[in-house]
Amino acid sequence: xxxxxxxxxxxxxxxxxxxxxxxxxxxxxxxxxxxxxxxxxxxxxxxxxxxxxxxxxxxxxxxxxxxxxxxxxxxxxxxxxxxxxxxxxxxxxxxxxxxxxxxxxxxxxxxxxxxxxxxxxxxxxxxxxxxxxxxxxxxxxxxxxxxxxxxxxxxxxxxxxxxxxxxxxxxxxxxxxxxxxxxxxxxxxxxxxxxxxxxxxxxxxxxxxxxxxxxxxxxxxxxxxxxxxxxxxxxx
Numbered sequence: 001x002x003x004x005x006x007x008x009x010x011x012x013x014x015x016x017x018x019x020x021x022x023x024x025x026x027x028x029x030x031x032x033x034x035x036x037x038x039x040x041x042x043x044x045x046x047x048x049x050x051x052x053x054x055x056x057x058x059x060x061x062x063x064x065x066x067x068x069x070x071x072x073x074x075x076x077x078x079x080x081x082x083x084x085x086x087x088x089x090x091x092x093x094x095x096x097x098x099x100x101x102x103x104x105x106x107x108x109x110x111x112x113x114x115x116x117x118x119x120x121x122x123x124x125x126x127x128x129x130x131x132x133x134x135x136x137x138x139x140x141x142x143x144x145x146x147x148x149x150x151x152x153x154x155x156x157x158x159x160x161x162x163x164x165x166x167x168x169x170x171x172x173x174x175x176x177x178x179x180x181x182x183x184x185x186x187x188x189x190x191x192x193x194x195x196x197x198x199x200x201x202x203x204x205x206x207x208x209x210x211x212x213x214x215x216x217x218x219x220x221x222x223x224x225x226x227x228x229x230x231x232x233x234x235x236x
Contacts, residue, residue, distance in 0.1 A: 103197035104206040106135040106166070111210035114217045115173060118157070124178040124225040128217065130193070130210065133169035137199060140164055144196040145174060151183025152176055152222075160196075181226035188218045 112129040121127075134140045143161045147154050157173040164170050174193065178184060191214065192207040 100199060100201040101137045102202050102204060103137075103140045103199040104204045106137050106199075107140055107195075107197055107206070108133050108135070109193065109195060109208040109210070111214040112171070113213075114221070117175060118173075121175065122177060125175060126221040126225065127173050127175045128214065130172050130174060131169055132164060132172050132195075134164045134166050136166050138201075139166065139199065141198045142172075142195060143198055143203075144194075145172075146194040146196075147176070148192065148194070149184045151178060151180035153179055154193075176221070178222065178225040184222050184226070186219070186223065188215050188222065191215050191218050 110131045110133075112131055115127050115129045117125045117127045132142065141161050141163045142156075145154055145156045145160060153176065155175050157175065158170075162170075190209055192209045194205055194207050196203070196205050198204075
């Protein structure tokens with residue numbers, strides 16, 4: 001008698017694929033007969049989940065197919081896990097664009113000197129020229145020029161409002177007229193010009209001190225306009 005036992009089913013075969021050689025026991029036939037459609041309700045209660053069915057199907061595949069399928073499933077799991085981590089991790093909010101600068105931060109007004117009044121100007125009128133420049137940022141609109149003395153009026157050429165783009169300069173003539181000599185100083189110490197500025201960020205009224213030369217020229221112009229003694233005590 002040989003020591004070799006019964007031949008085992010080869011790889012990729014299943015026990016239920018073998019032919020019945022007549023050795024099926026009565027108990028086996030009874031168990032098989034019990035798995036009839038009449039028992040569907042009872043079997044449904046213990047039906048495997050989709051995950052279990054997937055694992056059972058994977059186990060019945062040949063070894064090569066099982067390895068390939070396992071690799072695919074692993075890749076799917078990794079991709080799904082990576083997507084979940086990306087979706088659930090905290091994301092930094094997008095940084096908003098910086099606000100434009102305040103107009104007074106980018107505008108400069110400098111004094112150029114005294115100029116002749118425009119043709120047809122009234123007596124007691126004089127004019128000065130300034131240079132207005134915008135360094136950066138959005139365009140700046142000048143909406144008004146003013147000065148602090150009640151007895152003195154001021155107009156500009158070009159007339160406000162006017163706009164100046166970044167990186168450009170503009171010459172502006174400030175024409176002043178003495179309306180009442182007693183309300184203007186004989187000597188202007190540190191006179192300034194108020195300029196109302198507007199850009200995409202804000203509207204500001206900024207006082208520009210034009211320096212010593214402007215103070216001297218303004219004081220001299222006021223003295224000439226109100227030169228006689230009575231002119232300081234009556235309307236000009």
